Amino acid sequence: MSQKVLLNTKEVNIILHRLACQLIEKHLDFSNTILIGIQPRGAFLAKRLTEILKEEYQISDLKLGLLDITFFRDDFRRSEKPFEANQTQIDFLVEDKNVVFIDDVLYTGRSIRAALTAIQSFGRPKSIELLTLIDRRFSRDLPIQPDYRGRQVDAINNEKVLVKWKENDGEDAVYIEVKS
């Protein structure tokens, strides 16, 4: 197994700021917008973007929720091991809101398909967009594409993209891991 750096700490930081600015361009004061981090790893990205939007761009009216998709996965019944569910925390109405799903890696699109089903329990959003830090190009099983992307990467099937966050993994960085 070998690892190569795709994005270092500085590059991750620059991309986070760009993504925050792109969200501001589209959502202005965020009064009608809800950011939803897809559990588990999208939550780190969603929290980071929220911090940047609040602290560096003075967006005060931000609503951040976390969505667990475990029971909505299409392989849920196929797994031999029990899945471990994460917390869903959405403390506001989703009805008629502009929702932005936030996840770290977009790969097959199946997690986002599950999230589209899961969010329906909370109401009917006006719109749903997708923001991802890493878009693994040509890897999709479903017709799902990001509206905001940090970096697009062509990774082949024996490669895995690993996104690390300093609060959880000790550093902000993205690696490509090649299984030998």
Ligand SMILES: O=c1cc[nH]c(=O)[nH]1
């Ligand atoms: O490469 C991949 C694919 C899905 N999820 C990841 O975290 N990495």
